Amino acid sequence: MTDYSMAGRMAFVTDHMSILGAIADRFRRERPFDGMTVATRIHVEPKTGVLLEALAAGGARLVAMGNKATTDDATAQYLIDRGIVVLGARDDDDSTIQNHMRELVASRPDLLLDNGAEIIELLVAANQTVRGATEETTSGAITLRGPLAGRVPFPVLVINDSPLKAIVENKHGVGQSVIETIRSATNLLLHRRRLVVLGYGWCGRGIAQYGRAAGADVVVVEPDPIKALEASIDGFQVSTLDTQAPLGHVFVSATGHPGVITVVHMEQMRPNAVLANAGHFDNEIDMTTLRDVAEPSERGADITRYRFASGTVIDVIAEGRMVNLAVAGSRGNSIEIMDLGFSLQALCLERLALDPGSCLNGDQPVPADIDDWVAAAMVTELS
Ligand SMILES: NC(=O)c1ccc[n+]([C@@H]2O[C@H](COP(=O)([O-])OP(=O)(O)OC[C@H]3O[C@@H](n4cnc5c(N)ncnc54)[C@H](O)[C@@H]3O)[C@@H](O)[C@H]2O)c1
Known part of the structure; x- marks a missing residue:
C-alpha cells in the first residue's frame, strides 16, 4: 500500500x-x-x-x-x-x-x-x-x-x-549533500576540524567548498598537477594522503578510483578519525582489506567502528558506500x-x-x- x-x-x-x-x-x-x-x-x-x-x-x-x-x-x-x-x-x-x-x-x-x-x-x-x-x-x-x-x-x-551536470550537480549538489550528510550522520562539529578531501574533480571541488563553508580546515589530495594548482589557487592546502593520514579528522574520497584510502593509511590515523566516500563505488576506501584486518562494531545506524590489532580505532560512515545516498534518511542531491x-x-x-x-x-x-x-x-x- x-x-x-x-x-x-x-x-x-x-x-x-x-x-x-x-x-x-x-x-x-x-x-x-x-x-x-x-x-x-x-x-x-x-x-x-x-x-x-x-x-x-x-x-x-x-x-x-x-x-x-x-x-x-x-x-x-x-x-x-x-x-x-x-x-x-x-x-x-x-x-x-x-x-x-x-x-x-x-x-x-x-x-x-x-x-x-x-x-x-x-x-x-x-x-x-x-x-x-x-x-x-x-x-x-x-x-x-x-x-x-x-x-x-x-x-x-x-x-x-555535460558541462551542466559537472558544474551544477557534481560540484554544488554533491558538495552540499555530502557535507550535510556527514554532519547529520555524525552530529559532529566540522568547525576547525581538518577535512581531507581526496580528489579535486567536480565532486571534490564542491565537497571542499561546502566543507570550508561549514568551517572546516580543508586539505586537498589530488595527483593531477593542474587540478592540484586549481585547489591551491582556490585557497586550499594541497598535500598527500601519506602526510595527512595521521593529521586529518575527517576523510572524504571522491575520485572514481578503487583503493585510494588503504589500510596502511587507516592504521596511521588519529583515534576516531571519520571516513566517508562520495565516489560511485564502495571501493575507494579499501573496505575489503579493512574487514580482513580490523574488528568491526556498530556505533549507531550508519557508523561502523573498526579497531586494528594495534589499538587504532577509526569510524567509517555507511561502510564506505556513497555517503549522501547510503546513509539512512539522507536525501541525496x-x-x-x-x-x-x-x-x-x-x-x-x-x-x-x-x-x-x-x-x-x-x-x-x-x-x-x-x-x-x-x-x-x-x-x-x-x-
Ligand atoms: N555521491 C554522489 O552523489 C555522486 C554524484 C556524481 C558523481 N559521483 C561519483 O564521484 C566520483 C568522482 O566524480 P567526479 O565527477 O568528481 O570525477 P572527476 O573525474 O571530475 O574527479 C576525480 C578526481 O579524482 C582524482 N584522483 C584520482 N585518483 C586519486 C587518488 N588516488 N587520490 C586523490 N585523487 C585522485 C582525479 O585526478 C580527479 O581529479 C565518481 O565515482 C562519480 O561517479 C558521486
Whole structure:
C-alpha cells in the first residue's frame, strides 16, 4: 500500500522539478516512447520517481532498479502502485542485486538508463543491443572508455560529461549533500576540524567548498598537477594522503578510483578519525582489506567502528558506500539540481528513441542543443 506521507513527498518533489515537469507535459502530448521498454538502473528515491513518471507519461514501459543500498523502499512501493516495475530493495545482498541486473537485461529494453555502466557491460557480454543508452556517472564513463572502449554496438550519451551536470550537480549538489550528510550522520562539529578531501574533480571541488563553508580546515589530495594548482589557487592546502593520514579528522574520497584510502593509511590515523566516500563505488576506501584486518562494531545506524590489532580505532560512515545516498534518511542531491540532471536524461532518452541515427555507437557527449535548452531553462528558473 502506498504510504500517504510518501505521496505528499512525491507531490512536493514534483512541484519543485519544474523543468522536468514541462518536459513531462510535452511527453504526455507527444508520446515519444510509445511501444518501448526503458530499463533504468538508478537510485530509486523521490526525484528519480519524478523522472520515471515523466518517461511513463511519454508512453514508456518501465523496468527500474536502484543501486546498492540506496533504494528508498517507500518510493519503490509508490512507483509499483503506479504500474512501474521496480526490482530490488534497500537491503538486497550482492547475489540478489546480480539477479535483478540479469532481470533488467532479460526485459529486452529498447532504451537503457545506466549508472555505473554495469548493465551496458552485461548487454555487451550477452551480445544484446539496444536502440541507445545513457550513462549517468563518471565511474561509468571510465568503464566505457577503458574496458568497453570500441566494444559497445549502440550509442551511449554520457550525461556526466555535460558541462551542466559537472558544474551544477557534481560540484554544488554533491558538495552540499555530502557535507550535510556527514554532519547529520555524525552530529559532529566540522568547525576547525581538518577535512581531507581526496580528489579535486567536480565532486571534490564542491565537497571542499561546502566543507570550508561549514568551517572546516580543508586539505586537498589530488595527483593531477593542474587540478592540484586549481585547489591551491582556490585557497586550499594541497598535500598527500601519506602526510595527512595521521593529521586529518575527517576523510572524504571522491575520485572514481578503487583503493585510494588503504589500510596502511587507516592504521596511521588519529583515534576516531571519520571516513566517508562520495565516489560511485564502495571501493575507494579499501573496505575489503579493512574487514580482513580490523574488528568491526556498530556505533549507531550508519557508523561502523573498526579497531586494528594495534589499538587504532577509526569510524567509517555507511561502510564506505556513497555517503549522501547510503546513509539512512539522507536525501541525496537537492531537488533543483536533480531537476537539471534528469531533464538532460529525459531529453537524451527522447533523442535516442526518435533519432538514434543522429548518434554514433559508443560513448559520446550530450548533444549540444540539449545542453543549451536545459541550461537556458535553469537560468530562467533561478532568475
Ligand atoms: N555521491 C554522489 O552523489 C555522486 C554524484 C556524481 C558523481 N559521483 C561519483 O564521484 C566520483 C568522482 O566524480 P567526479 O565527477 O568528481 O570525477 P572527476 O573525474 O571530475 O574527479 C576525480 C578526481 O579524482 C582524482 N584522483 C584520482 N585518483 C586519486 C587518488 N588516488 N587520490 C586523490 N585523487 C585522485 C582525479 O585526478 C580527479 O581529479 C565518481 O565515482 C562519480 O561517479 C558521486
